[in-house]
Amino acid sequence: MSQMGKVYLVGAGPGDPDLLTVKALRLLKAADVVVYDRLVSAEILAMIPEKSKRWSVGKSAGRHCVPQDQINPLLYDLAKRYPSVVRLKGGDPFIFGRGSEEAEYLGQRRVAFEVVPGITAAAACTAYSGIPLTHRGMSRVVHIVTGHFRDDEPIDLDWERLTGPESTLVVYMGLSNIERIAEELMRAGMPGATPAAAIQNGTTPNHFCLASRLDRLALEVREAGLSAPVLLVFGEVVRMAEVMGDWFCPTTLTQALVGER
Ligand SMILES: C[S@@+](CC[C@H](N)C(=O)[O-])C[C@H]1O[C@@H](n2cnc3c(N)ncnc32)[C@H](O)[C@@H]1O
Structure with missing residues (x-):
């Protein structure tokens, strides 16, 4: 030794x-x-x-x-x-x-x-997108899960626990299953209008944050052609990107999309 x-x-x-x-x-x-x-x-x-x-x-x-x-x-x-x-x-x-x-x-x-x-990506990619993981009155619980599942396997997560009030859900490796993840969250009771974001290449010169809502995120992510690495974030805290989302990345889509609602 x-x-x-x-x-x-x-x-x-x-x-x-x-x-x-x-x-x-x-x-x-x-x-x-x-x-x-x-x-x-x-x-x-x-x-x-x-x-x-x-x-x-x-x-x-x-x-x-x-x-x-x-x-x-x-x-x-x-x-x-x-x-x-x-x-x-x-x-x-x-x-x-x-x-x-x-x-x-x-x-x-x-x-x-x-x-x-x-x-870790959950802390840095969100911060660089102007999204706090916790915020008084919006979120006091943070869930971090993997979205990586094999196609033939059911997604084995306790979705109801992940959709509780005043919470933020961060999904690593969720890009390829984004449609299934969004469906499961809505089936478990998370409202379709819940703010949601996909952050690609977070903290790098190619940082890109697409902020939207749960029921539209998957479609918009596919339309925008995002590719890994991508981090998914669900919860009211995504709204904060409207206020401070461009401190790092002026090209973020955040303001346009969240502002549309
Ligand atoms: C195998 S996990 C590794 C996580 C890593 N150990 C960490 O603590 O961040 C890879 C996943 O992390 C997320 N990730 C890591 N770096 C990222 C970045 N710069 N931008 C967006 N997502 C990132 C993505 O979800 C990616 O698919």
């Missing part, structure tokens, strides 16, 4: 390189090898020193991502060869990032690891 290196499970944040933590940057600069996902932005990858080895395990043109059951042993093998291995992930490593599976695997093999939290 004493000969083994250490693995740092590091969150890179949602895209804007200025949202990288000081600790993440320090570790990146000192890494012998960096294993990174496709959601890590090019600007952040450019901060990796030339001398450090890089290992992409994310999807790129024409290539599939490396399966998780190959990433875990890869990290273990790299820790045997290098003192400092940075496992760099988009957002936060422990929020839909499978960082905890990697930590568990390494821990079981007595490889030392550290977890460096990153700013």
Whole structure:
């Protein structure tokens, strides 16, 4: 064990390189090898020193991502060869990032690891769209769920719990199932007029926020041709984008669409 290196499970944040933590940057600069996902932005990858080895395990043109059951042993093998291995992930490593599976695997093999939290998409993409996750009188509960389901599987979520009053629902990986998600929410009692938003490439120079209402969001998202990564947000707080939605992104569709109602 004493000969083994250490693995740092590091969150890179949602895209804007200025949202990288000081600790993440320090570790990146000192890494012998960096294993990174496709959601890590090019600007952040450019901060990796030339001398450090890089290992992409994310999807790129024409290539599939490396399966998780190959990433875990890869990290273990790299820790045997290098003192400092940075496992760099988009957002936060422990929020839909499978960082905890990697930590568990390494821990079981007595490889030392550290977890460096990153700013998760739910916090950053909404803030950059002028949407607060909570707001007095509008929302005091936040639900964060995954919208990733296989086509042949029922969506196994307690929709009624997610549609409660004064709450905000944030859906990661929901783009391909947006129609099913909207239908389930309305069936569970969420009014069709509930403000809803889809945020594409949040916090990057291509940040785009489409704000609408629950019963129209899916259609408008398809018409606008949004593509991943996209974060979905449902709840009264989306209305706040009318007031402060353009502080970061003047091209947002927010004002036009929410204002239409
Ligand atoms: C596998 S999850 C990883 C989440 C990440 N660990 C985090 O904490 O943000 C990928 C999903 O996160 C959301 N996401 C991450 N970065 C995003 C961004 N910059 N803009 C919009 N959505 C983003 C999208 O829903 C995307 O499909």
